Amino acid sequence: MNMQNLMAQAQRMQRDLQKKKDEIDNMNFEAKNELVHITMNGKKELVAINISKDIEITDLEAVEDMIVLAVKDAIKQIDKVTEEKMGSLGAGLGGLF
DSSP states (O other), rough: HHHHHHHHHHHHHHHHHHHHHHHHHTTTEEEESSSSEEEETTTOOOEEEEEEETTGGHHHHHHHHHHHHHHHHHHHHHHHHHHHHHHHHHHGGOOOO
């Protein structure tokens, strides 16, 4: 394989990975439990958080714990979809995207 073909293949791969990354970035991921419902985008940015109106304000520590759990769950979802769509190639590119 000559160098020109190799470069063209690498550029195609880069475009494909960027397209998949953009698709993931624009997706919404939701996680919820009995106290909170959060939404994050594929960039792992928190987009929305809804706290159940049925809880007592005095139970603030439980709400904080549930927020942390929901965020962790959403991040796991994002990582799973990223791995599925981009495979090991995307994971290996770390900071490039």
